Amino acid sequence: MEMWFSDVHTPNIKLNIRVKKQLFSERSDIQQVDVFDSEDLGKFISLDGEVVFSERDEFIYDEMVAHVPMAVHPDVKNVLVIGGGDGGVAKELCRYPEIERIDVVEEDEMFVYVSRKFFPETAAGLEDKRVNLYIQDGLKFIRGKVGEYDLIINDSTDPFGPTEGLFTKEFYGSCFRALNDTGVMVYQHGSPFYAEDEEECRKMHRKVFRCFPVSKVYQAHIPTCSSGYWLFGFASKKYHPLKDFNAAKWKERGIPTRYYTTNLHMGAFMLPKYVEDILLAAEKDR
């Protein structure tokens, strides 16, 4: 028997993954949640038919959204992770002893349930004493919070699905308000390659650029995402991701990683020309 899962990247391009077994399939109040086991990606979760998380490449996301800001901001105590129900980002953050509080806000309880059930190693990040898990709409959670956080990580990946509210001007505005004067926001910036993704990427940068004094974009190679090439955003009220980057201090910590290195940190911000052009155009677009 052959069973293939198709992750549709554009109406004309899809990534096919041979599935060994379907482990879970249910509809939550918010979305369709499925878990599969595969030969080459290990177990993976799909939400509304799109891969959001696979055993094989999730470390890239988690390391890139956690270590990049942590190597720049000198004193992070309070962190908010939005959409981090799998626990992967919290797990990386827990490696930093100076962090006092990690609030994780996940809209879909079923996503947390399947993460704990099928990916206990990753979900272990949710069990740390410093982690508070809130099952709530991210936009609602952050509304009304003022100056509470040093770092906000928006781990939601899809600007088209149920999490579209987390890619809006009002959301970035609320994040700005919820951060203190030196706060940093890191967020999923999508893939710049295919036309539809590019448009969203452009709009996202336009919104954040107009909201934060510092707004930079960095990259990573993530096999399961659209085109395999993914961007992150680094928005901040004070710190610059390269000028304020303290490589020596971070190395001293001796945190084990598989993707992130201090060299890669520098390189991640060196973008291809076509991406630079997209960002520049978005900055000029008033």
Add this chain to the structure above:
Amino acid sequence: MRELNQRSAPLYEALEKFRKMRVVPFDVPGHKRGRGNPELVDLLGEKCVGLDVNSMKPLDDLCHPSSVIREAEALAAQAFGAANCFFMVGGTTSAVQSMILSVCKEGDKIIMPRNVHKSVINALILNGAVPVYVNPEVDNRLGIALGMEPEKLKKAVEDNPDAKAVLVNNPTYYGICSDMRSIVNIAHSHGMKVLADEAHGTHFSFNENLPVSAMEAGADMAAVSMHKSGGSLTQSSLLLLGDSMNVDYVRQIINLTQTTSASYLLMSSLDISRRNLALKGEQAFSRVMEMAEYARGEINGIGDYYAYGKELINGTSVFDFDVTKLAIYTRDIGLAGIEVYDLLRDEYNIQIEFGDISNILAYISIGDRLQDIERLVGALYDLKRLYKRDKAGMLSAEYVAPKVAVPPRKAFYSDKISLPLKEAEGKICTEFVMCYPPGIPILAPGELITKDIIEYITYAKAKGCSMQGTEDFEVERLNVLK
């Protein structure tokens, strides 16, 4: 006719059956199931274009219904607690106008509030009936006109015992309801008919926690915008009749102006929506009310916005309130409603129903999701953070009471001259001026142009309201009586 069963949808079922028959069309429409217009098929889809057909025996005829349309109308009447029902394809405008044309002739008086939709006054221009206005109380803070007070109606009825009918909004665009039962009692005891413009109250018949519907209160006719809260396609509407009305005469009136090529897309959407309302309306509107109340609480929690609700109820001019209407007073953030309306669209990608001078209205319906409500609330929160300013110099009144000098039809058809807006003070206007939406005239034909009104029009234009109604497209000149 078969026994009525709200689970059936006779017109929809007939269309489905017809589709499977694969009849070869040598009749109109000329696109012939879309084959003659492939771009249209691309846009709307094969199924949709394929159902755009003409009336014929298996599908009945709206002008003279005898089978499936007649059955569908009977089901709708039953669902809304009416004696009879007409499917309308010219918008609720056509339903409102048919109501008025059915009860008044030239020179007949009709009692109504002035904050009516323009379609009402248009009907008076068509048939020459004369309005007797009952001036609504105005909420001075919000700047909106309230409901019809029974005491004021009583006086109007006694002063005009020859009036033929009373027309009332149930509710207003903002959700304000009048005491329908008392209004019906007063009107009926003087031999007058009661017509309800229920464009914004389709849902009233389907949830007991909503204000009373016109039919339940005993009104003689009601115009119901199925396409607003009912879920049918834009432009489709219903006209409901109580048992006091002569249904065959009303059909003649409707056929004076109704198309003879009624769209089956519109009519089938009415049939399906009626079925949904009858079977699932109660539950659906409970959820809508819950969402609207949640949004109201969250928005009031932001501060400086006022999302008003049942606390407005005062027993007279606000007898009841439709909680599904999410109207928000915005002047305390120093922005006119229309400015917030524009910012929400341009900056936050959120389209709301309308913005006027002091308020915005977000339409909450059976199609909404909680996550979208969160976006609206989040946007209002961020908008206040970024755009709040001093409110000095803002005009407040939304509603300026008119002074009627000449009946609408006489004014409209009289000899007139065109004057610049500023020079029109003291003259009698012969045309409409309104912001659309909401489409409630600031000036109607036959009304005196005052300094207040000129100031209001100038201000509303400067704030970006879409002004219309005048012959001059830019609303810089007004036609006045010679």
